[in-house]
Each structure stands twice: as C-alpha cells, then as structure tokens.
Amino acid sequence: MSGEPVDCTEIRDALLAGSAPAGPGVEDHLRGCEGCAELLRGGGSLGRILSRADAPDAEHATLWASVEGALRAEQGPRAWLRSRVTPVRLLIVVIAALVVVGVGGLAAEPSGGPIEPHPIGLGAFTFAGIACLWAFLTPTGRPRVRSGARLLLVLAALVLPFAFAVASRAPLVPAGGSFAELAVSCFTYGSLLAVPFLAVVWAVDRGDRPAWMLSAAIAAVAGLVANAALVLHCGNTEPAHLAAGHAGIGVFFVALGALWVGMVTRRS
Amino acid sequence: MRSDEELMLAYAGGDAAAFKELFERYAPKLERLMLRELYAKREADDLVQQTFLQLHRAKLDFDPSQRFRPWLYTIALNLKREHFRRRRRRPEVLGDLADERAAPGGAGAHEAFEAKRSLAWALARIPEENRAVIELHWFDGLSFAEIAQGLGIGAVAAKVRAHRGYQRLRKLLGDELELVAGNPRDGTGI
Numbered sequence: 001m002s003g004e005p006v007d008c009t010e011i012r013d014a015l016l017a018g019s020a021p022a023g024p025g026v027e028d029h030l031r032g033c034e035g036c037a038e039l040l041r042g043g044g045s046l047g048r049i050l051s052r053a054d055a056p057d058a059e060h061a062t063l064w065a066s067v068e069g070a071l072r073a074e075q076g077p078r079a080w081l082r083s084r085v086t087p088v089r090l091l092i093v094v095i096a097a098l099v100v101v102g103v104g105g106l107a108a109e110p111s112g113g114p115i116e117p118h119p120i121g122l123g124a125f126t127f128a129g130i131a132c133l134w135a136f137l138t139p140t141g142r143p144r145v146r147s148g149a150r151l152l153l154v155l156a157a158l159v160l161p162f163a164f165a166v167a168s169r170a171p172l173v174p175a176g177g178s179f180a181e182l183a184v185s186c187f188t189y190g191s192l193l194a195v196p197f198l199a200v201v202w203a204v205d206r207g208d209r210p211a212w213m214l215s216a217a218i219a220a221v222a223g224l225v226a227n228a229a230l231v232l233h234c235g236n237t238e239p240a241h242l243a244a245g246h247a248g249i250g251v252f253f254v255a256l257g258a259l260w261v262g263m264v265t266r267r268s
Numbered sequence: 269m270r271s272d273e274e275l276m277l278a279y280a281g282g283d284a285a286a287f288k289e290l291f292e293r294y295a296p297k298l299e300r301l302m303l304r305e306l307y308a309k310r311e312a313d314d315l316v317q318q319t320f321l322q323l324h325r326a327k328l329d330f331d332p333s334q335r336f337r338p339w340l341y342t343i344a345l346n347l348k349r350e351h352f353r354r355r356r357r358r359p360e361v362l363g364d365l366a367d368e369r370a371a372p373g374g375a376g377a378h379e380a381f382e383a384k385r386s387l388a389w390a391l392a393r394i395p396e397e398n399r400a401v402i403e404l405h406w407f408d409g410l411s412f413a414e415i416a417q418g419l420g421i422g423a424v425a426a427k428v429r430a431h432r433g434y435q436r437l438r439k440l441l442g443d444e445l446e447l448v449a450g451n452p453r454d455g456t457g458i
Contacts, residue, residue, distance in 0.1 A: 008427070038435060050387065
C-alpha cells in the first residue's frame with residue numbers, strides 16, 4: 001500500500017485479497033486503530049484466518065421460488081395492516097386499547113357499586129403499556145432494545161397491577177357475592193376484554209414465528225389493558241380481590257403465551 | 269445500475285422487479301451470514317426467506333435518507349438472534365462441516381478445514397455484540413459507520429466491539445494462529 005491514508009475497510013480488503021498491508025499510510029492508521037493493529041499482529045495471522053470463514057455460495061433458484069410464493073400469499077387485511085409504517089401500527093394498537101378500556105370499563109358493573117377511578121393507577125398502566133409496546137414493536141430494521149431492558153419492562157408491566165392492589169387503601173367491598181365469586185367474575189370479564197386487544201396486536205405484528213419475550217410482553221400489556229378497564233368497571237378495592245381478580249390476568253396470559261410458544265416451537 | 273436505496277424506494281412504490289433485483293444482490297450474502305453459524309441449509313434458507321418477507325412488510329418503513337445495506341442486515345441479524353433464542357441454543361459449529369472432512373483434497377484441504385472449524389468454534393464463543401460487528405465488517409464488507417447505523421451505536425463503539433472481539437478470538441485460537449503465522453502461504457492465497 002502507498003503512503004496514502006487508509007481505513008479499516010481497505011486493510012480488510014487487502015488481507016482478503018492476500019496482500020500484507022504495509023507502508024506509512026497503514027502505520028499511521030494502526031497508531032489510531034487498535035482493531036486493525038490486532039488483526040495485523042503476528043504477521044496478520046488473525047486477519048488471514050478470518051478470511052477462511054465464508055461458506056460457499058448456494059443455489060438460490062428454489063429459494064426465490066419460495067420467497068415469491070410467500071409474497072403471493074401476503075394478501076388480505078392482516079397483510080395490509082402489518083405493512084403499515086410502524087407509527088401507524090402502534091397507533092392502531094393504542095386505539096384498540098382505548099376502545100377496550102372505554103367500552104369494557106364504562107359498561108355498568110352488575111353489582112352497581114360506587115366506582116372511584118384511580119387516575120394514578122390508570123396513568124401508570126398506560127405509561128407501562130406504551131413503553132412495552134414501543135420496545136417490542138420497534139421498526140423492523142432498527143436495532144432491538146437490549147434484552148435485559150425488555151425483560152425489565154415485561155416484569156414491570158406484570159408487577160404494576162399487583163403494586164396497585166397492595167397500595168389500595170380503605171378497602172371497599174360491594175355486597176352481592178363471595179370473595180371467590182367476585183374475583184372469578186372480574187377475572188373472566190377482564191380476560192374476555194383482553195382477547196380483542198390481543199387479536200389486534202396479532203394482526204399488526206410482522207413476525208411469523210412466536211418468540212418468548214414478545215409473547216410475554218404482549219400478554220403483559222393485554223393484562224394492563226384489562227386492569228385499566230377493570231379500574232373503571234369494578235368498585236371493589238379490596239387488595240386480595242385486586243390481586244386475584246385483576247392483576248392475575250396478566251400472569252394468566254403470560255403463562256398461556258409461554259405454553260403456546262413452547263408448543264409451536266416443539267412442533268417446528 | 270440502480271443503487272440499493274433506489275431499488276428499495278422503487279419497490280415501495282410498486283415496482284416488483286426491484287425486489288427481485290435486491291434478492292439477487294443480497295440472497296447469497298445473507299445465506300452466507302446465516303450459514304456461518306447454522307451450517308444447516310434448510311434453516312439458513314428459512315431465515316433468508318424470513319428476512320425478505322420482513323423487508324417486504326417493512327417497505328414503507330424504509331427511510332431513503334439512510335443506507336439500505338445496514339438496514340437489511342439489522343433485519344437479518346435480529347431474525348438470526350431470535351432463531352437461536354427460540355431454540356435456546358448457541359450457534360452451531362459442526363453439522364454439515366462434517367461432510368467437508370470427507371471431501372478429497374489432500375493435507376492442505378484438511379488443514380483448511382481444521383482452521384475453518386476452529387474459527388467457527390471460536391466465533392461461536394465470543395459475545396454476540398462482538399461477533400455481530402466482526403461478521404458485518406469482515407465477512408459482509410460493511411464499514412464501521414454502516415454497522416453503527418444498523419446497530420444503533422456510535423462508530424467508535426462499533427470499532428471498540430470489533431477490537432475486543434479480535435482480542436477474544438486471538439485468545440481462543442491461540443495455537444491455530446501460531447500455525448498460520450509460521451506458514452504464511454498455507455493454501456488460503458495469502
């Protein structure tokens with residue numbers, strides 16, 4: 001190589017082409033680039049061994065045929081929804097959550113007890129839900145949020161309704177049923193409310209293969225949506241009821257999701 | 269010849285032929301990327317197909333002010349990571365490589381096979397963040413600026429990751445590197 005300044009890509013290209021990069025330009029570069037210095041240490045042995053790693057070219061005619069077939073199958077409402085830009089997909093999910101919370105939350109409670117909406121609880125559920133969706137529905141070609149951060153978000157979305165239950169003061173238990181009956185009633189109602197939300201998320205998600213973390217995140221957000229609706233719908237503020245009948249919904253869907261991912265993964 | 273970015277924009281605008289051109293340009297590179305740690309052609313083909321399907325679904329997300337190549341590689345690497353996570357396993361180093369051992373070619377071919385296997389073994393054992401940068405730079409020819417864009421990190425951070433990866437590879441490959449250093453014309457053309 002001449003005395004011209006060189007960069008990392010030129011060093012790599014030279015090693016791949018079989019030459020030993022040298023000269024004032026290379027020396028200048030190595031003084032400021034520890035990576036290339038490491039590659040060229042010991043006669044460039046590491047660079048030379050790296051050049052052997054490529055697998056041979058493969059035949060692509062059949063692969064193109066299957067890609068073409070898959071593209072042809074991309075028809076219908078779901079194909080249309082999942083190919084929208086990511087902000088629109090997120091907006092669709094948020095609107096679905098608002099509709100579920102609005103319709104399900106404002107429906108009259110059978111016991112007719114007094115309802116005291118909890119703005120802090122609702123705000124916390126909304127914030128955690130949006131953070132989770134943002135982390136998991138990032139545009140396809142963007143780097144993913146680190147897996148540790150995603151795990152923390154999922155855990156926060158699961159724990160938040162329990163924290164809300166524990167923090168509930170001045171328990172108010174409406175008449176009209178035993179603890180178990182009231183808890184099962186709320187749990188069933190909340191779980192049913194989460195189903196249409198889950199259907200919308202499934203429709204806009206671009207993945208074809210179930211993934212553990214994604215399934216847990218979506219299930220936890222569905223739990224938050226159900227809990228937000230129940231905050232507006234149920235006047236029972238007894239901590240045990242809130243934990244079993246409300247907060248348990250997220251855990252239930254996460255477990256269900258894990259079972260489903262496990263089954264699909266084993267089958268494939 | 270149209271650039272990758274022009275082709276992607278044309279495809280987003282409805283030009284189906286542009287997609288095939290992108291496929292022809294990148295399918296072999298992506299297959300190599302997948303085969304590097306999978307060594308199972310069926311799984312690699314499946315991941316390449318998934319990458320192009322994701323590309324199709326995300327066509328409206330493509331930002332023409334950004335480079336196409338790092339964007340595509342980010343999609344491919346995300347899918348590859350998810351594949352290993354789903355299978356709860358580390359990248360493979362053997363598999364179809366065993367077939368190469370039986371191939372004729374004499375002592376030189378055998379040494380080349382061993383070196384390749386050692387490298388695959390070592391690459392599978394360095395942290396993913398280092399491996400991804402080395403793969404993208406070394407095998408796929410992306411500059412550190414392009415890698416930085418694709419991984420959402422700074423160019424300096426990408427170089428530091430590569431450097432740490434090289435150091436770890438050197439430590440893992442130990443004896444193999446000494447052999448290569450002592451035999452600079454060892455059948456690899458260098």
